Amino acid sequence: MTVKLRRLFQMGILVLFFYLLAVTTFPLDYPLLANSFLRLSPLNFLLIWISKGKIPSDFLLPVLVVVSAILLGRFFCGWICPMGTSLDIGEKALLTNRNSKKEWNLASLKYWILAAALFTSLFGVSLLYLGEPISLIMRISILSFFPPLVWLWQALQGIFPSLMGLNLVPTAGIHFRFSLFFLALFLLIVVLGRLQSRFWCRNLCPMGALFAILGRFSLNRREVSDECGECGLCIENCKMGAIRDEPKRTSFQECIHCRRCEEICPQGAVKFSWRRLSPVRDPKSSVSFPRRELFGALAASAAWPLFAKTDFNAKVPHPKLIRPPASLPEEQFVSLCTRCGECMKVCVTNGLQPCILEGGWRSLWTPRLIPALGYCEETCNFCGKVCPTGAIQPFTIAEKKKIFMGLAVIDRSRCIAWNRGETCLICDEHCSYKAVFWKKMEGAGKPFVDPKKCVGCGICETRCPIRPGAAIAVYSQGEKRERRG
Template sequence: MKSSLFSLRNIRRLYGGLSLVLFFVLIVITDYRFMKGYEVNIFLKLDPLVAIGTLLSTGTIYRGLFLSLAVVLLTIVFGRFFCSWLCPLGVLNQILSSVKPDPSGQFRYNRFRPLYRLKYYVLAVLVLLGLFKVFQIGLLDPIALLTRTTSTLVVPAVNRATGLVYAKDFMAQGGVALAVVFVLVIFANRIVPRFWCRVLCPLGALLGFFASFSVLRIWRDEQKCTNCLLCLKNCHGGCDPHRDLKFSDCHLCMNCLEDCPEGAIHYGIEKPSSVPQGSVDLSKRRLVETVVFSAFLVPLWKSSASAEKKPSARLIRPPGALPEEDFVRKCIKCGQCMKVCPTNALQPALFEAGFDGLWSPILVPRIGYCEYGCVLCSQVCPTGAIRPIRPEEKIKRPIKIGTAFYDRCRCLPWAMNIDCI
């Protein structure tokens, strides 16, 4: 089919490009100098996986996350559009995957593989952990992952090279670990195009589940199809549009519609002449193994050195943070609060808060101090792990974030009985 300027594929490219640009713009303006009431965490609020995860772990949904319901409803109507049209990590992976590891093997790379079912088992593990109040969705959620990486690694690196983003150099402890994870996600595209999206993404798996009930979908007219396989050439999801298209894995990239020379592939309500479509086909044995693995993982996770059982002197949460147990059940480790902190005091935790608190925000006084009248971290938190507070609340009714101790044996003003300032 001949492509036009206003084809669905080009419209999808436009939306995807704008979403990626908007994401990075919002990351940059998540700064004390530029915060003007913009919804800098809009992508996180649109994330259904974050909403469902907080619902499972806390029994409630933070008010801002109700926006994600719109994504779910639109997915049930139109299909899994989010991955190729709006998801910044999905768009980024597609751009990087456009440089094929082997251009002659595009058809082979874009066929469906049993490996692509892995993301559904990853989702199942995260959901089961959430049911047992172990909230780790933020570690693998694509929006949280990209936000965390760009906020604490990519943008600071750009600033160090150009000096255009921050007033001073930004640093993040544990940056090497964050870099390794991000590099693996990016370079996995050299093995399988859109590896993260096809194989590991739990948000994609969740949307794929909802998409299996969608009203509109890609379908192939068997009477017109000549089995030329050109629909495989640029398929984003690897969903086998030339066979029994697996719509739960279809990213609605619309490439197959444009690439089909016979006009045999359509988007809309299925017709009687369409080829039967495949659904999410998961092995019952693998599902049982997933449940058993999750059941084993919960006590193992909870028996690790947690902040509740073994408090760390370095565990200082941002002002307005909920009690520790509630905080780790809501925090998705997105890094927004760290990005907006004007003094660079908020840092990603390593193991100060146990495994539950990995990459969650902690205040490190050796790096920076908590600005007395600043409440920006409470304004950008998408899940309410840091409750919204006002400057006057922080100043007039001081919010305690920790207790300071000093060594009197080393304090000269104390020994000399004089004021230190």
């Protein structure tokens, strides 16, 4: 009964997750955004707190989640987390053989990862994004699941024109870098379930680690009465491996309250009940507290910023590394960005793409404007609206003509107006900021760029008829980035 309820709840949350993700697109007029899920992550909350040095104003959701962990342990992992639900579904769909009794105890890895995530944030070059599960499933969904869905949806709209009004997806086809990579990563995480089901949640997830620490003291926990016949069915069926050696021994930091053991127990001996607040600790239930990992992770995390800052590309960034408008200065930006992909999802021109190493290792998967694919639309400020951490700061459309992302430069040896005297001037035609102007020389108009007006939106590069490789292109040389407000 409770298991059915839990599955229903999980599906409901997952549907909500994907629905919010789908409507994170033009015209973006829904009161709830997909970033609500990112904002309820206590890890993202901590990241903002650590990076900005002050408590973020929207603390209600993460505090509620933390309270849920104190009351119910890893309830979030079992009932809410879209990553966990995706793994449950993925494992069920792809794996025939789950829960093989591999006795590897890697569960303490996640404490390392949590500590490393927080310490690297403290040292200013956060690696939190590698493990934060909401950002992870969001990034996988946006970069891998959405593009093919959009194409399919458009094909459907072609067959059934009555679907035209239902635009839960962008109206143009979308392309993303890394889409196959993240699909492969997702499949890998699912397939790891063959070794241990929910391998990610057990061993790697830093949010799981946070809840595990809080869950040790949870008030609602699994209890086994004396009717237990020691058949071991619960041990076999626990997808978190939270029941060790004997049925009565529960590792509360792993239990995600899925209630499966309660349902399958032939004796009805398993109950989840509220603990009496007594100071007596059950010695059997405790597993060593992860102190050693903390110090190990501290040392490793201290090394990371040194490598990140001495990386070649951190010194010599790619000249066409254009950040979204109103992005924080680079160091703060790469640290605060959780790589959730929301800005890329919402970008109306599909121009925002994940970086590879254009800004060094520390910039991996951060957003970058690639005008060859799409420019920064003059009348759009969606990326600033959806960014969950403020790495892209909110801005108004009126402010856009003062937000300098880069500068357009004309390659006169490739421009057909300059080198062949053709009548072109498409760049001038499209420029929204009157930054491209032209002078009549030798019969035809030749384009010029006014650096005082050019904000680097890249529409000229997108529209330039010289392809591939436009004759006018935006470089980061004119970029001005500052912390606002």
